[in-house]
Amino acid sequence: MDTRDVIRLLGEISLVDDRVVKTDELEQVAQVRLWAAALRDVPLAFAGEAVGQHYAESAYPVMPKDIAARWRATARDRMQRHAERRAPAVDPDDVDGYVLALRADRAAVVTGAEPPAPVRALVAGVGRAVEAAPANPGYLATKAAMFPKRERPAGPPELAVRCPTCGADAGRPCRTLARGRTMGNTHPDRQRDYAVAAADAPAQASA
Numbered sequence: 502m503d504t505r506d507v508i509r510l511l512g513e514i515s516l517v518d519d520r521v522v523k524t525d526e527l528e529q530v531a532q533v534r535l536w537a538a539a540l541r542d543v544p545l546a547f548a549g550e551a552v553g554q555h556y557a558e559s560a561y562p563v564m565p566k567d568i569a570a571r572w573r574a575t576a577r578d579r580m581q582r583h584a585e586r587r588a589p590a591v592d593p594d595d596v597d598g599y600v601l602a603l604r605a606d607r608a609a610v611v612t613g614a615e616p617p618a619p620v621r622a623l624v625a626g627v628g629r630a631v632e633a634a635p636a637n638p639g640y641l642a643t644k645a646a647m648f649p650k651r652e653r654p655a656g657p658p659e660l661a662v663r664c665p666t667c668g669a670d671a672g673r674p675c676r677t678l679a680r681g682r683t684m685g686n687t688h689p690d691r692q693r694d695y696a697v698a699a700a701d702a703p704a705q706a707s708a
């Protein structure tokens with residue numbers, strides 16, 4: 502809401518409650534400025550509804566904080582029900598543009614211009630339907646033939662030995678020394694240890 506919206510809202514309020522709007526002209530200017538600052542994020546239509554709800558529940562003159570509190574509760578509720586339904590139609594490499602587009606999407610939900618997107622509820626419905634479908638034996642047999650479990654690669658062979666650099670146990674991935682993050686590859690000394698062990702005992706290393 503800007504000052505023009507506030508003047509319009511105060512005009513409507515004065516029709517139902519003559520205690521709210523100041524009568525002195527200087528006080529009116531200060532009042533409009535205060536309301537506009539307090540309700541800057543609140544759309545005029547929402548403020549009008551909030552005033553109606555206030556007088557449905559309260560005998561006291563409406564104050565900006567009454568409207569702002571209803572707005573905060575509504576915005577929070579909308580965002581809790583909102584899941585990002587799609588990536589913005591902006592080049593993801595254009596970081597600033599992407600963030601702006603995301604923010605615009607969320608602002609549209611908060612202000613009520615767009616309804617919240619209940620993606621989680623839709624996905625839950627899809628999941629039930631998939632679970633109910635019976636497993637197709639032909640598909641399972643084909644999958645087993647194409648991807649035999651034993652032939653699935655189990656990571657680099659040097660995982661069979663302990664890593665002397667980061668101390669990862671056999672079968673565990675290497676971790677970076679600085680931050681302890683799991684590595685996609687292994688430390689060179691572990692590869693060397695494995696090569697030595699495999700050369701010494703080829704039968705055991707392949708087991």
Ligand SMILES: [Zn+2]
Pocket residue numbers: 664665666667668669674675676687688691
């Ligand atoms: Zn390591």
